[in-house]
Amino acid sequence: MRSPQRKARFASVLVLLCLFVILPRGAAQAQWHSDSTQNTMICDTAGQQDYPAIVSDGTDGAIIVWEDARASGAFLIYAQHIDKYGFPQWTRQGIMLAKGNTNQRYPIITTDNHGGAYVAWQDSRNMIFGTCIYAQHVKANGTLGYPDTGLPVGLGPNGRQNPAICDDGNGGAFVVWEENRALNPGTQPDIFMNRLWSNSVKYTDSSSTVSKTGSVRLQPWPSTKKRFYDANAHFKSKGQGILTSLQINIAGKGKYPIASVIDDTSLDLNTYPANTDNLTYYIIGLQGIAVDTSGSKQHLPVICSDGTGGCYIAWETGASLPNSIRRSEEHTSELQSRQYLVC
Numbered sequence: 001m002r003s004p005q006r007k008a009r010f011a012s013v014l015v016l017l018c019l020f021v022i023l024p025r026g027a028a029q030a031q032w033h034s035d036s037t038q039n040t041m042i043c044d045t046a047g048q049q050d051y052p053a054i055v056s057d058g059t060d061g062a063i064i065v066w067e068d069a070r071a072s073g074a075f076l077i078y079a080q081h082i083d084k085y086g087f088p089q090w091t092r093q094g095i096m097l098a099k100g101n102t103n104q105r106y107p108i109i110t111t112d113n114h115g116g117a118y119v120a121w122q123d124s125r126n127m128i129f130g131t132c133i134y135a136q137h138v139k140a141n142g143t144l145g146y147p148d149t150g151l152p153v154g155l156g157p158n159g160r161q162n163p164a165i166c167d168d169g170n171g172g173a174f175v176v177w178e179e180n181r182a183l184n185p186g187t188q189p190d191i192f193m194n195r196l197w198s199n200s201v202k203y204t205d206s207s208s209t210v211s212k213t214g215s216v217r218l219q220p221w222p223s224t225k226k227r228f229y230d231a232n233a234h235f236k237s238k239g240q241g242i243l244t245s246l247q248i249n250i251a252g253k254g255k256y257p258i259a260s261v262i263d264d265t266s267l268d269l270n271t272y273p274a275n276t277d278n279l280t281y282y283i284i285g286l287q288g289i290a291v292d293t294s295g296s297k298q299h300l301p302v303i304c305s306d307g308t309g310g311c312y313i314a315w316e317t318g319a320s321l322p323n324s325i326r327r328s329e330e331h332t333s334e335l336q337s338r339q340y341l342v343c
Contacts, residue, residue: 031086040086043078045070045093053109055117057140060084063117065107068094077104077121079138090142097136098150100125104134110167115140118173118196120153120165128245130159133177133288135196151201153194155287156181157242160189166303166311172197174311176301179288183236191298191315192288203289214250214279216272225259226272236264243267246285255284292317 031040043049047070054064061083067075070093078094097119098104107121116139123134133154137145154160158180165175173196178189195202214230228248235243247255253273260268292298296318303313 040082042066042080042082042088043068043093047071047073048075049078050075051106053107053119055109055111057081057115057117058111058113059115061089063109063111063138065097065109065117065119066094067105067107067121072101074101075103075105076100077107077119077136079117079119081140081142095138095142096148097138097144098123098134099148108163108165110165110173112137112139112173112198113167113169113171116145118165118167120163120175120196122161122163123150126152126155128242129155129157130180131161133160133163133175133194135175135201137196137198145199152287153196153201154179154192155285158188160192162300164301164303166305168195168309168311169305169307170309174303174313176291176303176313176315177288178299178301179290182293187293187295187297189298190293191291191301191313193291193301193303193313194288201287203287214281215277216269216274216279225268225270227262228267228269228272229265231265234264235261235267243283246283249282249284251280253279258283291315 033039042064043066045068047068049066049068049070052064052066054062057063061081063079063081065077065079068078069075076099077097079090079097080094081089083089100123102123102125105122105124107119109117109119112118116137118135118137120133120135122131124131125134126132132152134150135146135153136150139145153175154163154177156179160177160179163175163177165173167173174193175196176191176193179192180188182188182190193203214228214233217227217229243258243261247257248267248269249255250273256269256271256273258267259270262268291301291313292315294317298318299316301313301315303311305311
């Protein structure tokens with residue numbers, strides 16, 4: 001016959017075993033704490049980590065991003081996925097989203113609706129442009145959907161700032177920001193945006209590069225250059241030094257370095273295709289399309305999904321005084337030009 005003490009010990013073991021059987025796997029070892037001094041560590045490596053952002057993974061876990069100066073002293077963007085118990089699912093201390101040796105700052109994040117996330121940040125790698133917007137698609141398993149340097153989302157002269165992001169509900173995302181590429185500093189910034197797909201970025205610059213009226217014309221002897229002309233373009237206002245360092249991509253013809261900017265409607269090309277009218281083209285290196293370029297200062301864009309694959313964008317505008325709030329709607333097919341004063 002067992003002693004009372006042995007019975008008590010047996011009962012304790014039995015209760016403990018029952019707990020292991022009844023509780024979900026991992027629940028007995030969850031990292032969450034009720035003590036505010038004992039929290040779940042996401043990254044404690046050497047170097048400084050700042051500006052975290054977070055989004056749900058859709059299955060009771062989360063994806064967290066931050067800027068991290070662990071390596072070269074420059075801030076780079078890292079991410080970690082934790083499950084509902086608080087356990088990291090990717091490489092310990094997080095995964096790097098984009099290689100580099102210049103600062104990547106202030107990450108923002110949204111879901112890809114498939115367990116992964118889209119992350120955008122302000123990036124200083126292109127000094128000729130100033131601060132640019134880059135992005136990365138990190139999938140549910142921690143692999144990268146974009147190249148390991150990230151993809152440019154907002155590129156153009158004079159820099160940009162204050163991006164915001166939202167998902168489209170269909171596996172993509174939208175990014176909006178303040179843009180300073182306008183020729184007149186008195187009207188900067190404007191509001192520009194771009195769209196992210198699972199493996200690409202959609203929009204190049206729209207204000208001078210999607211016209212179909214372009215033509216290539218032979219220049220008088222002894223010049224070896226050809227003149228690219230588009231009556232609807234605004235080349236000079238983009239900045240002569242900026243465009244001269246870029247290439248023009250002419251549909252069905254190829255890529256051609258820009259030798260010089262003649263005026264708002266004309267470029268000189270060192271190499272050139274056969275003389276062809278009505279070309280579709282874009283300039284490699286300019287990214288983003290205009291939402292509001294109304295000739296007044298636009299600030300602080302915010303964005304959300306419209307629930308049907310598009311998005312709504314709102315921002316502060318100086319088009320009327322005192323400042324007002326405007327909004328625009330982006331559909332799945334194209335940017336809508338409708339803008340409404342809502343205050």
